[in-house]
Amino acid sequence: MHNRDSRALNRNPHRNRLNSVPITYTSNEQVEVYRFSLPAAILIPLIAVFLQAFVPLRFHFFSIFDLPLLVLIFFALARRSPIAGLLTGAAIGLLQDSLTGHPLGLYGIAKTVVGYGASSLGVKLDVENAGSRFLVTLFFYVVHEIVYFTVARGLVGLTLQWSWPRELGSALANAFLAVALFALLDRFKQRT
Amino acid sequence: MENLISRYRNVTILVIALFVQVLGLAVQVRRSTQDESTRLIRVWAVDAVTPLEKSIVWFQSSVTNVWRNYFYLRGVRQENRDLKLQIERLRIEQVRLNEDAEQARRLQALLGFKEQFISRTMAAQVIGSSGSEQSRSIYIDKGSRDGIKQDMAVITAEGVVGKVLRVFRTTSQVLLVNDQTSGVGAILEKSRLQGVLRGTPLGEVILEKVMSDETVQPGEKVVTSGGDQIFPKGLPVGTVTKVSPGSELFLNIRVKPAADLSRLEEVLVITQEEDKEPAVADSTSMRAADILAQRLPSIPDHPADDPNKPPPPTSGLKIVAAPTASGTPAAAATPKLASGNAATHNQASTTAAPANPKPHLDSSGTTNGITSSGSKPVANSTTTRKTPSPAVKPSDGSTGDAPGNAAQPSVPMPDAQSGQPGAEPKSPQEPPQ
Numbered sequence: 001m002h003n004r005d006s007r008a009l010n011r012n013p014h015r016n017r018l019n020s021v022p023i024t025y026t027s028n029e030q031v032e033v034y035r036f037s038l039p040a041a042i043l044i045p046l047i048a049v050f051l052q053a054f055v056p057l058r059f060h061f062f063s064i065f066d067l068p069l070l071v072l073i074f075f076a077l078a079r080r081s082p083i084a085g086l087l088t089g090a091a092i093g094l095l096q097d098s099l100t101g102h103p104l105g106l107y108g109i110a111k112t113v114v115g116y117g118a119s120s121l122g123v124k125l126d127v128e129n130a131g132s133r134f135l136v137t138l139f140f141y142v143v144h145e146i147v148y149f150t151v152a153r154g155l156v157g158l159t160l161q162w163s164w165p166r167e168l169g170s171a172l173a174n175a176f177l178a179v180a181l182f183a184l185l186d187r188f189k190q191r192t
Numbered sequence: 193m194e195n196l197i198s199r200y201r202n203v204t205i206l207v208i209a210l211f212v213q214v215l216g217l218a219v220q221v222r223r224s225t226q227d228e229s230t231r232l233i234r235v236w237a238v239d240a241v242t243p244l245e246k247s248i249v250w251f252q253s254s255v256t257n258v259w260r261n262y263f264y265l266r267g268v269r270q271e272n273r274d275l276k277l278q279i280e281r282l283r284i285e286q287v288r289l290n291e292d293a294e295q296a297r298r299l300q301a302l303l304g305f306k307e308q309f310i311s312r313t314m315a316a317q318v319i320g321s322s323g324s325e326q327s328r329s330i331y332i333d334k335g336s337r338d339g340i341k342q343d344m345a346v347i348t349a350e351g352v353v354g355k356v357l358r359v360f361r362t363t364s365q366v367l368l369v370n371d372q373t374s375g376v377g378a379i380l381e382k383s384r385l386q387g388v389l390r391g392t393p394l395g396e397v398i399l400e401k402v403m404s405d406e407t408v409q410p411g412e413k414v415v416t417s418g419g420d421q422i423f424p425k426g427l428p429v430g431t432v433t434k435v436s437p438g439s440e441l442f443l444n445i446r447v448k449p450a451a452d453l454s455r456l457e458e459v460l461v462i463t464q465e466e467d468k469e470p471a472v473a474d475s476t477s478m479r480a481a482d483i484l485a486q487r488l489p490s491i492p493d494h495p496a497d498d499p500n501k502p503p504p505p506t507s508g509l510k511i512v513a514a515p516t517a518s519g520t521p522a523a524a525a526t527p528k529l530a531s532g533n534a535a536t537h538n539q540a541s542t543t544a545a546p547a548n549p550k551p552h553l554d555s556s557g558t559t560n561g562i563t564s565s566g567s568k569p570v571a572n573s574t575t576t577r578k579t580p581s582p583a584v585k586p587s588d589g590s591t592g593d594a595p596g597n598a599a600q601p602s603v604p605m606p607d608a609q610s611g612q613p614g615a616e617p618k619s620p621q622e623p624p625q
Contacts, residue, residue, distance in 0.1 A: 050241050052323035053331075054248065060454045063325055082202040086209055094213075098237030099320075100327035101357050101367055105217035107324075109210060116206045152326065155217055159372060160326060161393045 034078040034189040044188065045071050045092050053099055064170045066141070068092045070178045072111055073140055074185050076118035077127040089115025103156055110147040114140050130179045137178035141171040235360060238331070242363045245319040246333055253317070310424055312464035313347075314338065318456045319363070328371040328395060329354075330456060335362040343422055345462040351428040351450025352376060352416060353459050364461075368453050369429070370395050377419035378429050380412050389414070389429060389447065397430060399445035406443065408435045414447050424465050 036044075048067040056063040072092050076085035093111030097104045118140055126132055145167050152158040197204060316332035334340050336359045346353045346366045354374060357367040367374050370391035378389040378399060385406055387399040399414060412432045418425030430447040438444030 046240060049237075049323065050244055053241055053320045054245050056323065057318060057321050057330070057456070063321075063323075083205050086206050090209055090213065094233060095237050095240075096323065098231075098234040099241065099331075100322040100324045101329045101365065101371065101373065102324075102327050103217055103220035104231065104233060105213040105220070106326075109213045109217070112206070112209050112213065116202070120202075148326075151214075151217070155214065156221055158326070159393060 032191070033080050034191060036075070036078070036188055036190060040188045041075075044185065045075075045088075045095070049092070049095050049099070052096070064173055065177055066144070066170075066174060067181075068096050068107075069111065069114065069141065069144055070137065070174060070181055071185070072115055073118045073137055073178065074182050076115045077122040077133075077136065078189055080119055080122045082116050082119045085115035085117075085119030086112045087115070089113070102152075102158070106148060106152055106156065109151050110144045113147050114144045117143065130183075133182050134175045134179055138171050138175040141174045142167060145170075234358065238360050238363055238365075242319060242331060242333075242360075245331070246363075249317055249319045249333070310462050310464075311466050312462075313460040314340070314463050316340075316346075316364075316459055316461055318459060322365075325395070326393070328368040328391060328453075329357060330366050330368065332364050332366055332459060332461070333362070334461065335360045335364050337361050339463055340364045340461055341463075345423045345427075346459050347423075347427060347462065348451045348456070348459055350452070351430065352423055353451050353453065353456065355422050356461065366459070369449060370397050370453055375420065376423060376429065377417040378414050379417040380408060380432070381415055382412055383408060386417050386419070387445070397447045397449050399432070399447050400438075400442060402443045402445060404437055404441050404443050408432060408443060408445055410435060424462065 045068060048071040052065070052067045072085075072089050075088050079085065079088075089111035090108050092115075093106075093108035094104055096107040096111075100107075118136065121127075121136065125136070127136060149160050149162055152160055314334060316334040318330050319333050320331040322329045332346075340356060340359050342356055342359055344356045346355060352369055354366045354368040354371070356364050358365040368391070369376055369389060372391045372393050374389075374391050376389040377386070379386045380399075380402075383406065385402050385408065387402045389397060389399055391397055402408065410432050414429040414432060416423040416425055416427040416429055428450045430449040432445055433448045434446040436444045436446075
């Protein structure tokens with residue numbers, strides 16, 4: 001409903017002054033919750049994990065992206081259910097962990113936190129416009145990396161080096177990709 | 193209480209989910225990685241992802257092959273001419289290297305060294321990666337069904353790539369040398385300083401454990417030392433790019449890997465390697481004096497009526513049947529060795545040592561000027577570390593017999609009765625066939 005109104009406002013140049021959509025919702029009635037078909041809910045994360053494992057072999061720069069994380073943020077924001085978000089995060093994270101040489105749970109924990117956080121934030125924020133999607137992805141990418149590094153160093157004992165320029169650069173790249181990817185994935189949304 | 197739980201239901205579930213994963217992580221960390229069996233979730237994940245990767249790689253390679261082999265043939269004739277010229281140059285170089293190799297084998301045989309041979313390799317195609325910057329590993333399209341086992345070395349023509357970390361049925365995970373959890377025993381080619389090659393979190397490769405008072409120059413080659421029991425000795429690893437003082441007493445040596453780890457398409461898995469004593473060709477062990485001694489007429493002590501009769505005790509050297517690879521004693525090397533005079537026996541035994549089947553010389557000292565060290569058995573003592581195979585393959589990885597196991601050229605022995613040499617005695621300078 002809110003989404004439809006925003007689009008209508010965008011189409012009418014005379015009403016552009018009304019296009020200043022508030023970024024926070026005032027009541028739960030304004031929040032629109034989406035769901036996904038079962039094939040989409042299973043295949044999209046699988047394809048994301050597959051592309052993350054396959055594409056960097058041919059295009060090495062692609063390894064700065066974290067497609068499973070972007071897909072997780074998209075699902076969490078669209079569903080707006082913290083429990084569904086954390087479970088999706090745990091599943092995608094463990095799947096990603098399975099392909100690495102590290103113990104299971106590193107990505108699982110990080111993505112569980114991100115899934116919970118993104119879905120909780122999705123209840124309060126308008127995540128339909130590109131700006132908020134960009135900022136949300138930027139924020140949660142950094143959160144994901146911080147949790148991952150903390151667990152990897154604290155629990156597993158891996159020697160990782162934290163570099164703010166590198167992490168922020170990756171966060172920016174992922175945020176830009178998220179804007180395009182989320183627009184593509186919007187086609188799979190189904191209204192509840 | 194119920195109100196409290198229902199009120200904080202989401203947070204409670206989050207805490208439970210995190211707790212379970214942390215607990216699982218702690219259990220995995222505590223367990224030794226050597227004893228860790230492949231978890232079912234890994235098998236499922238690999239089974240879910242790799243078939244699609246395999247299909248795409250197969251399709252891509254098929255299209256590429258058709259294009260390269262049937263359409264894009266520009267410059268092939270010129271390349272063919274260049275390759276022929278290169279073959280000619282390499283042949284000339286090969287002659288010189290053969291001489292050096294033969295000399296090295298003789299010296300190694302004298303010192304009782306064992307050589308490591310890569311006797312069998314398996315080509316595999318890279319189909320995927322871990323998809324993580326923190327875990328540098330790749331997946332190949334060969335698994336336990338193809339004979340791949342854990343900890344097998346993976347290389348390319350350029351150099352070392354990594355080792356097999358996990359084996360699935362049709363695929364395997366290979367840990368690259370630039371992963372921070374990998375370690376390769378390495379040695380600097382010129383200075384012969386040993387160290388441990390490790391990856392860094394940023395994907396670089398460094399050589400550790402080289403003392404800071406040593407001098408290492410950038411540009412020096414790094415090869416495997418063989419000390420890790422995974423990689424055979426002498427494989428190229430990379431080149432030193434930067435040397436700086438490191439922490440504590442060690443140098444910080446940065447190494448550029450010889451293999452391009454970011455563009456791997458096909459790799460070789462070393463499925464079998466052998467420790468083998470070097471074989472010395474007969475022609476090199478024959479001295480001119482030996483040939484002359486054979487040609488001189490000699491008087492046999494006894495008629496050679498019984499070939500199984502042991503030689504007289506004055507010999508000091510006796511022939512015993514050495515066990516063969518199958519465990520059964522080898523047949524008597526040659527009936528001629530059992531008769532004739534002592535000098536002829538010893539010379540014949542010495543020169544026949546590398547032949548297959550071989551006599552084992554049990555010497556108690558020096559007799560007739562020939563020492564036992566000169567008759568050291570050097571051929572075919574093969575110790576297979578991995579999958580045993582009856583056939584010993586050459587070091588170039590192709591199938592076939594290794595030089596040590598090939599039928600050795602034998603110098604014809606003089607006739608025991610007449611003392612005359614065989615029909616066509618070969619010159620010591622004649623190369624082995």
